Amino acid sequence: MSTIVDFTISPLDKGESLSPYVARVVSIIKTSGLSYKLGPMGTSIEGEMDEIMSLIQRCFEELKRDCGRILMTIKADYRKDFSGRIKTKVSAVEDKI
Amino acid sequence: MSTIVDFTISPLDKGESLSPYVARVVSIIKTSGLSYKLGPMGTSIEGEMDEIMSLIQRCFEELKRDCGRILMTIKADYRKDFSGRIKTKVSAVEDKI
């Protein structure tokens, strides 16, 4: 539970509307059992680095079935001995404003 | 209102705990009047591209006062003739799951 990742995936050959593709990916994330949170610009996922990377790999394989070009962006934040940060990171900031 | 940006800013010379620095930045975003949403891995901001870029510039100037090295990541998503997407992008996906 020591890593949070922000993850986006965008087919480039399917035109402007991406939500059907994002929905296929979010269904996979949902069934993974990892904590996640949808945001307007990406999905945050918390777990161990190897679990998250293997989940992202499965999301990519799903879209590769019918997409000819795919962009992914991943930002990962690992912090030793911390967990549950998908909730506490936002409140740690809000408490200081 | 046609652009959403995901924005993160991290001083590299202040150790592991970044929330005091992030809080200073979020205070500036809050007083800008633009729509925003805090997330565990970044802050989403909606507006016109030039407004958002000038706001990010002000956030950077604030941390530059006492930070010797700063990383920023920005993901911008412009869509012509769309607005209010800071809310609708998530529900467009949720409706399809």
Add this chain to the structure above:
Amino acid sequence: MSTIVDFTISPLDKGESLSPYVARVVSIIKTSGLSYKLGPMGTSIEGEMDEIMSLIQRCFEELKRDCGRILMTIKADYRKDFSGRIKTKVSAVEDKI
């Protein structure tokens, strides 16, 4: 000269081949007078933060003329009292391998 930015810009409504769009953007970067370096996954630009941000804004306005949806990613690395890093950052690593 204290900031380096890695910059990518991708229209989402123009299909798989993006090099004609990237070329229009690189022409603008070229005439800016700032140091830059093309890479396979983005263009590095060195300068002051405000110069670079205003250049990126001009690149965006150019593609906005005919693109309905545009993604941009920006990674910025500011380091006080350093410059010329578009060359020295790579050699600092190579010297240590």
Add this chain to the structure above:
Amino acid sequence: MSTIVDFTISPLDKGESLSPYVARVVSIIKTSGLSYKLGPMGTSIEGEMDEIMSLIQRCFEELKRDCGRILMTIKADYRKDFSGRIKTKVSAVEDKI
């Protein structure tokens, strides 16, 4: 060979100078046998998605040994039926300027 990734890794608890840490990571990339190219803002790596992800995992494990907080950014570009793009992507743009 259908994917290129831009990869950065930054410890947050080791102060401003990161090149010793980046050098340890680049040594691992070098011995992987995959095509790579160092840039001022990240390292580009070309291969199949699963090979690259497993390599990035090994780079992370190396820094995890002595770093308490680590940020990684990954941008991946998959294109079906293309390869060798670590060289051709730049020349495709340069030919059009």
